[in-house]
Amino acid sequence: MTDRMLWPIVAAVLGFLYAFYDFAAGRTGEVCLAFIISTSICLVGLFWHYPRLAGVEVYELSVLALSLGGFMGSHPELYRSLLFAWMIIASMGGAILCIPRSSKPRPSTAWRSLRIGCVLAVVFQVGLAVAGFAQLLLIEKRPRASFRVLGNPLLQSLAFSSDGNRLATVGGFGSQLTTAKLWDAGTGGKLAEIVDTNVTDDPKLARLHFIDDHLALAIRADGHSSIAVLDVSKRETKARFEWADEACGGAATFSHDGGQFVYGNFEGHVRVFDLSAGKLTVDLNRRGGQVDCLAVSRANDKVACAAQANAIEVWRLSDSRQITALCSGANVECIDFSADGRLVACGTDAATVEVFDVAEECRIITTRCFCNGIVSSIAFSPNGEILACGASRGVTILIDPESGEARGKLRMWGGSEVRCISFSTDGKRLATGNLRGDIAVWQLD
Secondary structure: OHHHHHHHHHHHHHHHHHHHHHHHHOOOOHHHHHHHHHHHHHHHHHHHHOHHHHHHHHHHHHHHHHHHHHHOOOOHHHHHHHHHHHHHHHHHHHHHOOOOOOOOOOOOHHHHHHHHHHHHHHHHHHHHHHHHHHHHHHHOOOOOEEEEOOOOOOEEEEEEOOOOOEEEEEEOOHHHHHEEEEEEOOOOOEEEEEEOOOOOOOOOEEEEEEEOOEEEEEEEEOOEEEEEEEEOOOOEEEEEEEEOOOEEEEEEEEOOOOOEEEEEEOOOOEEEEEOOOOEEEEEEOOOOOOEEEEEEOOOOOEEEEEEOOOEEEEEEOOOOEEEEEEEOOOOEEEEEEOOOOOEEEEEEOOOEEEEEEOOOOEEEEEEEOOOOOOEEEEEEOOOOOOEEEEEHHHEEEEEOOOOOOEEEEEEOOOOOOEEEEEEOOOOOEEEEEEOOOEEEEEEOO
């Protein structure tokens, strides 16, 4: 009896480890998933001819269950449900071996060949797991610090302090968006929470940025927008601005110096709120529909916005005139300016990154950074030499913006979509945040 129970238990534990690695590293793809499903179906049939293969079946079904959880890594509730399914399957596997089985006719040669093929497939999966863990732990670059900042998903914004030693985050739902959290960028330890208590309506969007030793927190609520300038040391509001307008979707950001808040509203206008003047100073009266995403140049003289799927407009803020219109090969999901304002880079829903020369009005490169999915976040380094591109399954790729050549790959545990990317002022640190609220801080060479 002990031998019969030990076999499925060991197999189930191996299956859990394989699937845990698969989920954590975000490596499950359509081909791998199809391979696991087909092997599972074959093993179900074999089980009826070979009762002692119940342990292998437990292993395979547990791999299938948790690999599905990893494939849907942006939905942790599905992962938890499949984890419970794995526990039930593992328990049933041990119970099945205790049930006496009637003798079966001797299987045909085809059945024996199928058994050999399935066993080889399982051995192949175990080999992949071992190789994957070795790569994850010994080869790939590991973050300087990693931590969870949210109990609920949907990280909305993160920002480094001017010295790069602190990291501010905001995200979640409803009243959670009124709370900015400060973290030690070197250790991941939580330093403080600062709350904007003046927001009474249900917040829908939040963005933040460090301004010297203060933190600016912009919030969109029902019918209006507000910016609270928070004193980090005293944990209180130093100044507050509010006006009747709403930023739409992801089309909202602070300028790189934090002095301006730029956003697109539901009427298709792009507006600039100047914190030093305490009022709206620029209104770009566009006619291209709502803006999906936008970026401001570091000199605060240009804004690039994406609307109408694959159209990118570049405007000059000094006279509110459009400089050029660029056309991407796919729907634009994120956008950023290079340090000198010469280049505009965008990530698309076709897993590609495109870089344009604004003055020449032409596309320099189009590179496919990922196998599939969307490029959900993008950011130039302060010196303009690196372009960081984040996508699904926790992967951020560093490329050369002039040639498109890959300069490195950073992988977060959890396999969830990278929603936020931020460089420190000196460019030596990079913070990546995924949809679930996991943060990784990377030390760049």
